[in-house]
Amino acid sequence: MEKFITKKRKILRNIFRGLSLTSIAFVFQACYGIERDFGNDILVEGVVTTRGNKPIEGIKVSYDNSLQYELTDSEGKYSFYTYKAELNMKFEDIDSIQNGLFLPQEMLVHITANRVKLNVKLDAAP
Amino acid sequence: MLPHKITQYLHNIFRKNETNLHILNYLFWECTQRCNLHCLHCGSDCIADAKTPDMPFEDFLQAILPLKDAYEPDSITVAITGGEPLLRKDLPQCGKTLRKHGFRWGIVTNGYAYNAEIHAKLLSAGMGAVTLSLDGFEESHNWLRANQNSFSHAVKALDLITSSDRLFYDVVTCVHQRNIRELESFKEFLISKHVKAWRLFTIAPIGRAAARSELRLTTEDLHFLMDFIAKARADKRIDTKFSCEAYVGNYETKVRDCYFFCRAGINIASVLIDGSISACPNINRHFVQGNIYRDAFLDVWHKRFEVMRNREWTKTGICSACKKHKYCNGGAMHLWNEQQDGIMLCINKELSAGKT
Ligand code: SF4
Ligand code: SF4
Numbered sequence: 481m482e483k484f485i486t487k488k489r490k491i492l493r494n495i496f497r498g499l500s501l502t503s504i505a506f507v508f509q510a511c512y513g514i515e516r517d518f519g520n521d522i523l524v525e526g527v528v529t530t531r532g533n534k535p536i537e538g539i540k541v542s543y544d545n546s547l548q549y550e551l552t553d554s555e556g557k558y559s560f561y562t563y564k565a566e567l568n569m570k571f572e573d574i575d576s577i578q579n580g581l582f583l584p585q586e587m588l589v590h591i592t593a594n595r596v597k598l599n600v601k602l603d604a605a606p
Numbered sequence: 607m608l609p610h611k612i613t614q615y616l617h618n619i620f621r622k623n624e625t626n627l628h629i630l631n632y633l634f635w636e637c638t639q640r641c642n643l644h645c646l647h648c649g650s651d652c653i654a655d656a657k658t659p660d661m662p663f664e665d666f667l668q669a670i671l672p673l674k675d676a677y678e679p680d681s682i683t684v685a686i687t688g689g690e691p692l693l694r695k696d697l698p699q700c701g702k703t704l705r706k707h708g709f710r711w712g713i714v715t716n717g718y719a720y721n722a723e724i725h726a727k728l729l730s731a732g733m734g735a736v737t738l739s740l741d742g743f744e745e746s747h748n749w750l751r752a753n754q755n756s757f758s759h760a761v762k763a764l765d766l767i768t769s770s771d772r773l774f775y776d777v778v779t780c781v782h783q784r785n786i787r788e789l790e791s792f793k794e795f796l797i798s799k800h801v802k803a804w805r806l807f808t809i810a811p812i813g814r815a816a817a818r819s820e821l822r823l824t825t826e827d828l829h830f831l832m833d834f835i836a837k838a839r840a841d842k843r844i845d846t847k848f849s850c851e852a853y854v855g856n857y858e859t860k861v862r863d864c865y866f867f868c869r870a871g872i873n874i875a876s877v878l879i880d881g882s883i884s885a886c887p888n889i890n891r892h893f894v895q896g897n898i899y900r901d902a903f904l905d906v907w908h909k910r911f912e913v914m915r916n917r918e919w920t921k922t923g924i925c926s927a928c929k930k931h932k933y934c935n936g937g938a939m940h941l942w943n944e945q946q947d948g949i950m951l952c953i954n955k956e957l958s959a960g961k962t
Contacts, residue, residue: 489627496620513632513685513874513886514712515774515803517734523706547726561705561732563772 522591525559526598528552528571536582536602538575543567565591571600581605610859614933617865621935625872625915630673630907631681632869633709634876635666636887637700638689642718644752647780647815658879663700666877669898671707676904679708683735686711687887689879692719698731705732712736712774717763718756725766735774736767737805742785742792749784761799768800776803778849781831782821789834796844803845806835810851810941811950812888825956832957836860852941852953853934870939871895871914875907883907885914885939892944914939923948930954 528539535556542549543560544567550558567589573582582602589598638660641648673682684704691697691713704711712735713728720738741747744757751757767775777796781789789806796804808831809821823831832854838846839861848854848861850868858865870885878884883896883906893913896906913919920936925948928934934954936942941950 486627489623492619492623493627496616496623513634513687514683514714514735514737515776516632516683517710517712517774519734519772519774521705521732521734521772523732547722548730549726550730559702559706560730561702562730 519563520594521561521563522565522594522596523559523561524567524589524591524596524598525557526600527556528558528600528602529556530580530582531601531603533601536573537579538573539582539602540572540574541569542572543569562591567591569598571602573602573605613859614865617867618932621867624867624869628872628907628911628915630677630873630875632683632685632874633670633673634685634687634874634887635661636688636876636878637661637663637666637686637691637697638694639879640693641689641716642693643690643716643756645716645814646750646752646818647782647809647821648813660694661877661879661881663696663703665881665898666700667703667707669877669881669903670709672902672904674708680710682709684709684711685714685735687714690716690719692724698724698727701728701733702731710734715739715763716751716756717760718753720759720763720766722766725763725770729770729772734772738763738767738775738777739780740764740777740796741780742788743795746785746788750780750782764799764801768802776805777801778805778807780807780809780821781823781827782809783823783827784820786823786827786830789831793838793844793846801844803847804838805847805849806831807849807851808953810888810938812890812940825959828953828957832857832861851938853930853937855930855954855957857957866934868935868938871911875903875911877903885911888940890940890943893939893942919946920949922946924952924955925949928952928955 528536530536537552537554537556539552540549541552541558548560550560552558569589570584570586572584581604583605585600585602639658673679692715701711712733714737717738738760740760741750747757747760748754767773808823809815811822815821835846835848836857838844847863850866853866854861870889874885876884876887877898878887881898882891882894883898883903884894895910917936921931925931925936937949937952943950
């Protein structure tokens with residue numbers, strides 16, 4: 481019975497949502513709160529390793545020359561959110577010989593899903 | 607266009623239905639009580655070194671994870687508030703973890719510590735919404751925020767926030783006797799800064815504001831404010847609205863997108879600094895419904911909150927004989943104190959009293 485009533489209420493809710501006069505009421509925010517977020521974002525994540533598959537810590541992963549960057553953790557992992565469908569990504573060793581010395585790598589990434597896995601292998605510096 | 611009486615009637619059915627369903631989609635997290643400002647009107651009485659330590663993120667996360675089974679996490683917005691949330695060094699990490707679990711998140715900030723570096727970090731962490739406080743031009747803002755640099759910092763924050771195509775944001779302005787006459791020119795300033803959404807509040811007589819009469823608007827000021835908002839909405843250059851804080855009678859749909867509906871405990875919950883489970887953080891702590899360190903958050907949400915879902919008890923004090931109660935439902939929860947014997951103030955009554 482309880483389930484039936486809830487279902488009915490949900491149907492009523494959808495009817496209200498369909499009525500343009502009250503659909504706006506679903507986009508409420510509390511007086512002291514933020515706007516609701518309905519934006520699209522994409523999670524880009526991956527692992528940075530050596531050619532021999534050893535994770536590299538401390539690699540700076542940035543994109544579009546922006547201030548936005550991440551450093552890989554001890555497992556070589558990084559992740560960040562973006563809303564852009566095309567990214568110019570850069571992987572740079574910025575901690576000198578700590579964790580080894582690697583050549584930078586740049587790539588253009590086209591994003592088609594809302595979750596992207598991008599594993600990268602870096603060449604050791606000569 | 608349907609007549610006002612019919613839309614108001616439909617809204618009442620809608621409100622009742624929402625109350626019965628009580629689907630949670632707005633969750634405040636009071637992550638810290640530390641603050642880098644000491645605003646004259648602060649409702650939370652925050653200080654630079656708050657006595658209650660910041661809540662460990664893991665405690666909050668564990669409490670809310672069961673929400674993922676009950677709701678679509680993407681439909682829940684976590685509003686991280688304080689104090690000043692930017693004082694938490696782990697804020698980007700907290701946000702990113704929430705987003706990875708599917709929750710949407712954003713912050714309410716005074717903008718003082720907001721700079722290009724933190725902006726980039728928060729965006730990378732999946733932040734989708736920001737509310738920035740800006741209370742008029744330099745003199746008025748700095749006076750209310752009790753800090754000579756607060757305006758310049760907040761404007762820098764504003765420039766960063768408006769430059770992002772990703773963020774849902776708005777500016778909130780607390781209107782008081784000192785800044786009310788500059789609203790028109792301030793509106794032009796916000797438009798010149800490419801601000802798209804602007805919310806205006808009055809200041810409730812709670813926290814530090816209770817002792818300062820110049821923060822309260824007179825009846826004449828209230829009419830001025832309502833007319834100003836209605837006019838700004840009509841010219842559509844910036845999405846201006848009165849906040850959800852009160853039922854405002856004939857001004858209802860002129861100053862907001864929809865009718866007044868205090869959703870505290872109906873769609874809005876909070877986890878406060880000490881683990882208390884409540885609705886909006888500005889509600890009197892007497893209305894706390896549980897504590898994450900003792901109770902299962904989801905259980906509390908489903909089984910308690912009766913006091914906010916059935917507001918018949920609000921028919922007391924000035925609300926008892928009020929003909930508008932069926933629309934207003936006893937006003938804002940945050941304007942009720944522990945005695946529950948009358949609302950602290952009614953903007954609708956003040957507006958009606960000033961009618962000529
Ligand atoms: S308690 Fe106050 S802030 Fe919260 S929803 Fe109600 S009116 Fe808005
Ligand atoms: S008196 Fe109470 S019920 Fe009537 S409008 Fe004011 S707050 Fe609402």
